């Protein structure tokens with residue numbers, strides 16, 4: 001099974017970006033963590049990051065043809081703004097697990113709404129880098 005891991009805007013800055021909220025792990029650290037857990041589970045992960053909403057939409061749309069069984073998606077702030085991501089997740093057959101390092105429900109009011117969550121097969125948030133690992137385990141069990 002192949003699992004696609006998509007990270008959205010500003011997640012390329014992890015490690016230096018508000019570490020008191022997001023921790024000190026870089027995106028490369030998180031991807032290494034996922035690769036290790038994936039090997040234990042006997043699955044393959046492919047990790048991509050983009051700051052561009054349309055690129056994330058293209059990757060979601062192409063995932064089935066590319067042979068992915070599930071997608072982990074941390075859409076960053078697009079989580080709270082993008083009806084286009086909501087529509088794409090509804091449109092595709094590949095299940096999407098929503099991931100967040102922080103717990104948006106415990107933060108500013110404007111982070112409480114998640115368009116991604118309205119269509120996702122599940123959500124893992126608030127566990128820091130471990131959110132991705134737990135989400136990978138969920139995706140493997142789907």
Ligand code: DQA
Nearest residue numbers: 074076077100101102104111
């Ligand atoms: C985030 C939470 C979002 O509200 C924020 O815009 C991010 C990161 C997280 O992983 O905690 O960019 O998705």
